[in-house]
Amino acid sequence: MIYTVTFNPSLDYIVNVKQLKLGTVNRTERELLFPGGKGINVSIVLNHLGVESTALGFIAGFTGEEIEKRVIQAGCKADFIPVETGWSRINLKIRSDEESEINGRGPEISGQALQRLYEKLELLKKDDILVLAGSIPNTLPDTIYSDILKRLASEKVKAVVDATGELLVNVLQFHPFLIKPNHHELEELFGKKLRDKSEIRDCALKLQDMGAGNVLVSMAGDGALLAAEDGTVYESPAPEGKVVNSVGAGDSMVAGFLAGYLEKQNYEDAFYMGIAAGSASAFSEQLAEKPEVQRVLKSLRGIGGKK
Numbered sequence: 001m002i003y004t005v006t007f008n009p010s011l012d013y014i015v016n017v018k019q020l021k022l023g024t025v026n027r028t029e030r031e032l033l034f035p036g037g038k039g040i041n042v043s044i045v046l047n048h049l050g051v052e053s054t055a056l057g058f059i060a061g062f063t064g065e066e067i068e069k070r071v072i073q074a075g076c077k078a079d080f081i082p083v084e085t086g087w088s089r090i091n092l093k094i095r096s097d098e099e100s101e102i103n104g105r106g107p108e109i110s111g112q113a114l115q116r117l118y119e120k121l122e123l124l125k126k127d128d129i130l131v132l133a134g135s136i137p138n139t140l141p142d143t144i145y146s147d148i149l150k151r152l153a154s155e156k157v158k159a160v161v162d163a164t165g166e167l168l169v170n171v172l173q174f175h176p177f178l179i180k181p182n183h184h185e186l187e188e189l190f191g192k193k194l195r196d197k198s199e200i201r202d203c204a205l206k207l208q209d210m211g212a213g214n215v216l217v218s219m220a221g222d223g224a225l226l227a228a229e230d231g232t233v234y235e236s237p238a239p240e241g242k243v244v245n246s247v248g249a250g251d252s253m254v255a256g257f258l259a260g261y262l263e264k265q266n267y268e269d270a271f272y273m274g275i276a277a278g279s280a281s282a283f284s285e286q287l288a289e290k291p292e293v294q295r296v297l298k299s300l301r302g303i304g305g306k307k
């Protein structure tokens, strides 16, 4: 079974603004509202790909209720923990000449609520997959993901972590099965500009030396690189297409990788399925459905990607 944990779910409010001008009133041309947060997106795309998962995490207030409703409407199993103070965040995504995002901090999570999450995680068994994805409210320590993995260490659960900075670095000692930094996050981690694929590859290999199993580096329109657990490094350009909404592309990639791995049990297929799901989501308004992912997967053969 796959469990995703989103500490900080969101409603993603995506607006199109013709020419965004700061310091004045801007009017939207179009608005969309989706449930979001990294673990939730992974659960939704897994569901689209026919893989069952349970979405765990914390929700608060009227926005939290709406998120839960929409996650269930999307066909996912949800087992969220309500927290009493505040409300789940509304993340603003502005599409104009450039894409800008304002992501909220999220509500405070009490010790009691955290304890309830730990109780749920105690039910995980060997070979279950646990996806810890996204930011945490700033009232929690950045050891929270590593604390969870420490508790689960003896259960041999496969951990997937999509996080940034110390939150990510702290989990490496627990040998996560998969981490998925994007190239900007990789630059932040290593404190330097990464100019070409060989530098990105070196950083991915360093993260493996630090304890990660598979390191999947996404590079938006420049494709992706996988330093696989078995020592092979795969690289692929991104498939060509018109980007419609790239929010959730990275999460779709994580879902695609897992679905591909579970189906084919090899890293090459998992890698290409990850790229296909990521790009298929970037090319659609909503998170990609299976037929679009399959179409993009086929097109990867044409660009010298998948053999």
Ligand SMILES: Nc1ncnc2c1ncn2[C@@H]1O[C@H](COP(=O)(O)OP(=O)(O)O)[C@@H](O)[C@H]1O
Pocket (backbone or CB within 6 Å): 182, 183, 217, 218, 219, 220, 221, 222, 223, 224, 238, 239, 240, 241, 243, 246, 248, 249, 250, 251, 253, 274, 275, 276, 277, 278, 279, 280, 282
């Ligand atoms: N402009 C794009 N063109 C084609 N594919 C894209 C584009 N943006 C994202 N993708 C696909 O989605 C994957 C994840 O995107 P990325 O933006 O790197 O992740 P994140 O959302 O985590 O920053 C990429 O590796 C690629 O396969």
Ligand SMILES: O=P(O)(O)OC[C@H]1O[C@](O)(COP(=O)(O)O)[C@@H](O)[C@@H]1O
Pocket (backbone or CB within 6 Å): 008, 010, 012, 035, 036, 037, 038, 039, 041, 091, 103, 104, 133, 134, 135, 136, 246, 247, 248, 249, 250, 251, 252
């Ligand atoms: O928890 P964070 O890092 O603030 O990210 C949350 C945001 O990321 C998303 O999960 C999208 O992530 P990706 O574009 O990286 O796939 C949104 O749904 C959400 O608004």
